[in-house]
Amino acid sequence: MVNMPSKKKTSINQACTLLAQGDLVVMPTETVYGLAADALNGHAVAKIYELKKRPQFNPLIIHVSDYVQAQQWAYFTKVAEILATYFWHTQPSPLTLVLNKKPTNLSSLVTAGLETVAIRVPHHPVALDLLKAYGKPLAAPSANRSLHISPTTTEAVHQSLGPRTPFILDGGPCQVGLESTILDLSGDVPVLLRPGGTPVEMLEEILGHAIHQEVGTTAIKAPGMMKRHYAPQLPLRINCLHAEPGEAFLGFGHNDQPAHLNLSKTGDLKEAAANLFSMLNELDKPGLFKGIAVMPIPLKGLGAALNDRLQRAASSES
Ligand code: AMP
Numbered sequence: 674m675v676n677m678p679s680k681k682k683t684s685i686n687q688a689c690t691l692l693a694q695g696d697l698v699v700m701p702t703e704t705v706y707g708l709a710a711d712a713l714n715g716h717a718v719a720k721i722y723e724l725k726k727r728p729q730f731n732p733l734i735i736h737v738s739d740y741v742q743a744q745q746w747a748y749f750t751k752v753a754e755i756l757a758t759y760f761w762h763t764q765p766s767p768l769t770l771v772l773n774k775k776p777t778n779l780s781s782l783v784t785a786g787l788e789t790v791a792i793r794v795p796h797h798p799v800a801l802d803l804l805k806a807y808g809k810p811l812a813a814p815s816a817n818r819s820l821h822i823s824p825t826t827t828e829a830v831h832q833s834l835g836p837r838t839p840f841i842l843d844g845g846p847c848q849v850g851l852e853s854t855i856l857d858l859s860g861d862v863p864v865l866l867r868p869g870g871t872p873v874e875m876l877e878e879i880l881g882h883a884i885h886q887e888v889g890t891t892a893i894k895a896p897g898m899m900k901r902h903y904a905p906q907l908p909l910r911i912n913c914l915h916a917e918p919g920e921a922f923l924g925f926g927h928n929d930q931p932a933h934l935n936l937s938k939t940g941d942l943k944e945a946a947a948n949l950f951s952m953l954n955e956l957d958k959p960g961l962f963k964g965i966a967v968m969p970i971p972l973k974g975l976g977a978a979l980n981d982r983l984q985r986a987a988s989s990e991s
């Protein structure tokens with residue numbers, strides 16, 4: 674920070690101010706441009722889904738400035754420590770690790786209600802300056818509309834996000850151009866979840882053994898392997914105007930029958946998204962309730978992703 678030219682410092686400060694007030698910022702990374710939000714602020718994270726027009730709440734990767742910071746948010750096994758220090762610091766290469774999450778105030782929308790968290794240290798001077806200056810983790814998927822290709826220049830970001838493009842930190846063209854490789858270390862054996870900028874052979878060389886690759890649904894489910902989707906223990910019903918006796922009632926907007934919790938009393942979809950996983954979790958008490966009934970949520974905007982997640986939770990398929 675001390676030696677940063679003043680123009681650069683001003684834009685980093687501006688980005689920090691925006692993030693702190695819950696706004697999004699586009700940040701360059703070595704892989705692709707990311708659409709970043711404060712990972713502790715559920716409302717800010719909801720804006721990512723809204724702007725990208727993502728029809729689903731997939732868990733997001735959190736970005737931190739170094740391995741020491743990363744340890745605040747996840748449990749690192751010996752293997753995780755070796756890979757993180759090597760690929761994040763010694764020989765930087767884009768690698769995201771999925772690890773068991775520590776109990777923290779990370780927004781549950783970031784992890785889509787899972788007990789694991791995807792975390793990485795980007796290798797880009799501007800991203801690192803921002804992360805160091807901000808001091809908190811940033812949730813950041815690629816800065817493009819859903820189904821568009823990932824942007825590697827600021828022009829491509831503008832093209833994809835249009836007039837609603839947030840403040841951009843310009844870091845020039847991204848060097849790698851491919852997303853990070855994602856390795857799941859939350860279970861008994863490492864599993865490759867997404868091939869990316871770090872070849873799997875490089876990981877195998879450091880690990881000293883072959884890595885399971887998750888291919889479609891035919892993946893070998895290793896014992897203790899992570900859960901892919903949040904699913905409540907209790908049966909869940911959606912589009913309910915009333916709860917049955919014994920059911921927990923999760924409201925949205927105005928409701929005639931008193932609700933145990935309300936995703937957003939004013940019917941604000943961003944607020945509902947920010948509350949979704951934590952409220953479901955709070956009501957998911959088999960000793961207390963026999964099920965959860967959720968009020969209807971409109972399908973517009975973020976409502977599509979909210980309904981998608983609730984439908985999955987309602988059918989035990991997830
Ligand atoms: P993107 O949104 O393009 O940054 O991609 C994020 C990727 O990380 C998606 O493929 C997610 O499914 C994956 N991911 C993030 N968090 C987790 C997690 N806790 N468990 C499994 N996969 C994750």
Ligand code: MG
Pocket residue numbers: 814815823
């Ligand atoms: Mg993407």
